[in-house]
Amino acid sequence: MNFPLVSKLIGIVMLILTIAFMICLGVAYGLDSEEVVGTTTLAYYTTIGVSIFGAILFFWIGRTHSKKFFRKEALCTIGLAWILASLIGSMPYVMILEYATLADAIFESTSGLTTTGASVFTNLETFPPSLMFWRCLSQWIGGMGVVVFFVAVLGFIGVGAKMLYANEASGTVSEFEESRIQSTVARLVWVYLGLSIACCLSYWGAGMNWFDAINHTFTTVSTAGFSTRTDSFAAFENPTIEWIAIIFMMLAGLNFLLLLRLVMGKVRFAKRNTEFVAYIIIMVVSSVMVSLYLMLDGTAWDAEHAFRSGTFQVVSIMTTTGFSTEDFAVWSALPQMMLLLLMVIGGCSGSTAGGIKISRLVIAVRLTFVSVERSFRTRVVRQIRLNGNTLSQQAVNEVTAYLVLIGSVICGSIILVSIFETTHEVDTCLSVVYATLFNVGPGIAEVGPSENFGFLHSHTKLFLSLLMVMGRLELYAILALFAPSLWKRFS
Amino acid sequence: MNFPLVSKLIGIVMLILTIAFMICLGVAYGLDSEEVVGTTTLAYYTTIGVSIFGAILFFWIGRTHSKKFFRKEALCTIGLAWILASLIGSMPYVMILEYATLADAIFESTSGLTTTGASVFTNLETFPPSLMFWRCLSQWIGGMGVVVFFVAVLGFIGVGAKMLYANEASGTVSEFEESRIQSTVARLVWVYLGLSIACCLSYWGAGMNWFDAINHTFTTVSTAGFSTRTDSFAAFENPTIEWIAIIFMMLAGLNFLLLLRLVMGKVRFAKRNTEFVAYIIIMVVSSVMVSLYLMLDGTAWDAEHAFRSGTFQVVSIMTTTGFSTEDFAVWSALPQMMLLLLMVIGGCSGSTAGGIKISRLVIAVRLTFVSVERSFRTRVVRQIRLNGNTLSQQAVNEVTAYLVLIGSVICGSIILVSIFETTHEVDTCLSVVYATLFNVGPGIAEVGPSENFGFLHSHTKLFLSLLMVMGRLELYAILALFAPSLWKRFS
Numbered sequence: 001m002n003f004p005l006v007s008k009l010i011g012i013v014m015l016i017l018t019i020a021f022m023i024c025l026g027v028a029y030g031l032d033s034e035e036v037v038g039t040t041t042l043a044y045y046t047t048i049g050v051s052i053f054g055a056i057l058f059f060w061i062g063r064t065h066s067k068k069f070f071r072k073e074a075l076c077t078i079g080l081a082w083i084l085a086s087l088i089g090s091m092p093y094v095m096i097l098e099y100a101t102l103a104d105a106i107f108e109s110t111s112g113l114t115t116t117g118a119s120v121f122t123n124l125e126t127f128p129p130s131l132m133f134w135r136c137l138s139q140w141i142g143g144m145g146v147v148v149f150f151v152a153v154l155g156f157i158g159v160g161a162k163m164l165y166a167n168e169a170s171g172t173v174s175e176f177e178e179s180r181i182q183s184t185v186a187r188l189v190w191v192y193l194g195l196s197i198a199c200c201l202s203y204w205g206a207g208m209n210w211f212d213a214i215n216h217t218f219t220t221v222s223t224a225g226f227s228t229r230t231d232s233f234a235a236f237e238n239p240t241i242e243w244i245a246i247i248f249m250m251l252a253g254l255n256f257l258l259l260l261r262l263v264m265g266k267v268r269f270a271k272r273n274t275e276f277v278a279y280i281i282i283m284v285v286s287s288v289m290v291s292l293y294l295m296l297d298g299t300a301w302d303a304e305h306a307f308r309s310g311t312f313q314v315v316s317i318m319t320t321t322g323f324s325t326e327d328f329a330v331w332s333a334l335p336q337m338m339l340l341l342l343m344v345i346g347g348c349s350g351s352t353a354g355g356i357k358i359s360r361l362v363i364a365v366r367l368t369f370v371s372v373e374r375s376f377r378t379r380v381v382r383q384i385r386l387n388g389n390t391l392s393q394q395a396v397n398e399v400t401a402y403l404v405l406i407g408s409v410i411c412g413s414i415i416l417v418s419i420f421e422t423t424h425e426v427d428t429c430l431s432v433v434y435a436t437l438f439n440v441g442p443g444i445a446e447v448g449p450s451e452n453f454g455f456l457h458s459h460t461k462l463f464l465s466l467l468m469v470m471g472r473l474e475l476y477a478i479l480a481l482f483a484p485s486l487w488k489r490f491s
Numbered sequence: 492m493n494f495p496l497v498s499k500l501i502g503i504v505m506l507i508l509t510i511a512f513m514i515c516l517g518v519a520y521g522l523d524s525e526e527v528v529g530t531t532t533l534a535y536y537t538t539i540g541v542s543i544f545g546a547i548l549f550f551w552i553g554r555t556h557s558k559k560f561f562r563k564e565a566l567c568t569i570g571l572a573w574i575l576a577s578l579i580g581s582m583p584y585v586m587i588l589e590y591a592t593l594a595d596a597i598f599e600s601t602s603g604l605t606t607t608g609a610s611v612f613t614n615l616e617t618f619p620p621s622l623m624f625w626r627c628l629s630q631w632i633g634g635m636g637v638v639v640f641f642v643a644v645l646g647f648i649g650v651g652a653k654m655l656y657a658n659e660a661s662g663t664v665s666e667f668e669e670s671r672i673q674s675t676v677a678r679l680v681w682v683y684l685g686l687s688i689a690c691c692l693s694y695w696g697a698g699m700n701w702f703d704a705i706n707h708t709f710t711t712v713s714t715a716g717f718s719t720r721t722d723s724f725a726a727f728e729n730p731t732i733e734w735i736a737i738i739f740m741m742l743a744g745l746n747f748l749l750l751l752r753l754v755m756g757k758v759r760f761a762k763r764n765t766e767f768v769a770y771i772i773i774m775v776v777s778s779v780m781v782s783l784y785l786m787l788d789g790t791a792w793d794a795e796h797a798f799r800s801g802t803f804q805v806v807s808i809m810t811t812t813g814f815s816t817e818d819f820a821v822w823s824a825l826p827q828m829m830l831l832l833l834m835v836i837g838g839c840s841g842s843t844a845g846g847i848k849i850s851r852l853v854i855a856v857r858l859t860f861v862s863v864e865r866s867f868r869t870r871v872v873r874q875i876r877l878n879g880n881t882l883s884q885q886a887v888n889e890v891t892a893y894l895v896l897i898g899s900v901i902c903g904s905i906i907l908v909s910i911f912e913t914t915h916e917v918d919t920c921l922s923v924v925y926a927t928l929f930n931v932g933p934g935i936a937e938v939g940p941s942e943n944f945g946f947l948h949s950h951t952k953l954f955l956s957l958l959m960v961m962g963r964l965e966l967y968a969i970l971a972l973f974a975p976s977l978w979k980r981f982s
């Protein structure tokens with residue numbers, strides 16, 4: 001393990017946090033009311049102090065580092081970076097909200113930086129504007145982190161992420177040189193920024209004020225789902241705003257490398273991209289089914305209203321954003337089950353969405369067909385293809401290992417949550433695990449869109465925080481931290 | 492496809508059914524009351540007629556067959572045999588019970604022959620004794636079918652079942668010649684018969700009458716779970732009988748090849764058998780946890796009562812038998828979740844139990860540890876071992892493919908059940924799928940042990956019948972029937 005280099009990289013993350021808190025400080029001086037501005041500015045000064053101290057400390061530890069950077073350094077860096085950032089990010093909540101416990105603050109902060117969007121707080125309207133701003137900004141930073149890390153780091157280390165590059169002419173990750181990764185990362189950041197600006201202008205044009213527009217942009221393009229309103233998008237009662245949110249959530253659930261190509265005018269890539277096609281088909285079919293249910297199930301809505309509400313909920317859940325305009329926790333079994341499955345499926349690989357990702361789903365479905373045929377024709381060899389490329393046996397094995405792993409994590413987590421929350425129902429325990437591990441935000445049952453996670457035990461909140469980070473980093477970066485062999489200095 | 496040979500084998504199954512119905516006819520003449528004996532004997536004469544006709548027809552079609560017998564013939568035979576037997580077995584229900592619909596009868600018959608034990612009927616005490624006898628006998632025949640087919644056929648075709656033989660010195664299935672399989676099958680039938688006789692004598696000795704003892708033996712050694720009483724084992728209020736049931740359920744959940752070796756005095760095999768050790772550990776830990784919950788959760792039971800009830804429910808669910816002495820559907824989330832997970836896990840491979848089987852669980856758990864380590868040490872190669880043998884990559888791939896497949900089947904089934912049962916809760920839909928696909932019988936929520944499946948729509952009942960057969964035959968034998976390439980005459 002190259003500890004100095006890991007330390008230096010974490011120092012960079014601390015530096016980014018420092019800048020973020022400075023912006024929050026500016027917002028506090030500009031917008032917070034006189035009664036609270038003393039408390040809020042004190043909170044941000046303290047947090048800035050801590051993160052600057054952290055940045056200096058980690059840079060100092062990493063002052064002499066070798067260039068040796070492998071998978072273990074990469075996994076360790078992103079795992080520790082997300083955990084540390086979540087802890088520091090919790091400070092404003094603890095210092096500004098008198099009623100917030102440490103577990104509450106850590107949960108909310110982790111939920112922000114992992115773009116989950118599950119909340120333990122109610123009455124968001126009573127928050128000082130600067131804290132509301134930090135809450136949403138943390139999701140935007142988290143989303144940017146995912147876009148950058150998954151290309152730069154996971155693309156490099158290749159943990160089940162090789163499929164990201166399956167469209168490239170070269171087809172293999174090893175041919176990506178450092179400079180090429182750097183230029184790709186820079187371009188992706190521009191796509192993320194461009195998407196944010198377009199989203200913000202659209203929200204503002206449709207009638208949001210600047211503060212709401214900026215905050216909702218932060219949480220839309222990162223498919224994260226925090227809102228400045230307790231009622232989420234239902235509070236605006238504005239169909240145009242809802243359609244805008246649908247479009248930008250849908251875009252943010254796409255593979256950012258594909259989005260980059262589309263922006264560069266290479267439209268033909270999209271047609272050959274199995275994941276893109278499957279994403280659109282699943283989204284359209286689910287939207288139509290849920291919309292039909294809403295029209296026929298006695299709501300007495302007109303077609304536009306039903307179609308808009310159905311599509312909004314489907315797109316929001318499938319991209320694991322978690323905004324809501326309807327309380328789907330009161331719907332009947334079929335639409336609820338569909339939403340639960342869409343949570344599991346999630347968006348495209350290389351997006352800010354959670355879930356197991358469409359590409360893995362496609363591979364899993366193709367694998368089941370192959371395995372049925374192989375049960376009676378053992379000598380037939382069938383290759384599994386994705387995005388026009390044949391996958392190696394090792395790539396398929398990585399996907400199945402991931403699926404088995406996430407199945408085990410889900411089962412173990414449900415058992416643990418059931419132990420902490422003995423008084424709650426089976427579907428609540430199941431739902432909190434899904435909603436956090438897949439970075440969705442709201443679940444069904446007692447954690448539906450009109451509810452929040454505040455009633456849970458603090459043990460549960462801390463455990464769910466860990467699940468959020470685990471889900472965000474595709475499990476391996478956190479699980480590897482528990483593997484003793486990761487920490488050996490030389491190996 | 493060698494149609495004549497498949498036809499001849501199905502003819503043999505028809506012949507076995509004929510013999511079974513003749514026994515039921517004898518029971519009807521001996522035990523049924525005068526009011527119903529006319530109806531019941533007519534029903535059995537008709538059913539005997541149909542199955543004899545079927546036997547003759549299939550033997551005639553198969554009169555000239557080649558010896559060519561491969562995987563596709565084997566899968567096709569067991570798939571069709573179970574479906575046909577379930578259809579013929581439904582005739583007595585339709586003809587004897589006036590209120591039974593065709594869907595009810597098919598569900599009950601399939602539930603019997605697949606050793607599932609889910610029921611659509613209440614007030615079993617009003618059944619004519621001969622019908623009660625057929626209901627339980629069908630499970631015993633189904634259990635025997637599983638023991639025989641999984642060794643003779645699945646052992647031969649090797650669909651994920653090679654691990655059955657992992658203890659053998661040879662290690663590979665291909666070295667099993669026909670004669671050796673035949674002698675093993677004969678021995679296994681003796682073990683099954685011996686277990687049945689021991690179980691029956693124990694029940695009788697503990698105070699059951701002969702009729703109850705025989706019927707409960709049929710459904711205990713096949714881990715099937717039908718009872719002659721609506722209240723299942725709770726009706727007897729006899730702790731000794733409950734402990735006897737616990738022991739025989741536990742034995743029937745073991746690999747029958749291992750059981751055979753234990754009977755032959757080769758005890759050292761058990762110690763080296765990972766599956767056996769894991770089975771015992773999971774069973775003991777779960778029993779203790781559930782028993783502690785029962786003691787501490789305000790039941791005011793003494794330790795023996797709590798330990799007996801906890802162990803009974805755990806063993807019954809884990810071996811997917813489905814007997815009950817307590818209504819676990821009213822327990823809180825933790826013990827319910829544990830029971831749901833135990834349903835999924837199931838018993839040992841090569842037993843009559845359902846679920847994904849312990850050996851697959853062990854492989855999945857080991858695979859997750861390996862995949863976490865591989866995420867940062869790509870060049871490290873770790874073999875996955877089971878029962879002292881190293882598994883080939885292909886064997887591991889078969890297990891992961893099976894797990895992905897069963898995950899897909901579960902998701903698809905839940906969606907379909909939600910479409911049929913729009914008015915029911917998420918946990919009911921989930922629970923009926925688990926209870927039938929894993930051949931458990933009772934589930935939680937609205938299909939708990941004190942409830943039954945009668946309220947479901949007939950579409951759901953027929954679909955669940957298919958799921959029971961699919962689960963019983965480890966998916967492939969039924970899914971393969973839907974693959975067009977299975978039906979090609981030459982390939």
Ligand SMILES: [K+]
Nearest residue numbers: 116224321440
């Ligand atoms: K989210």
Ligand SMILES: [K+]
Nearest residue numbers: 607715811931
């Ligand atoms: K059963």
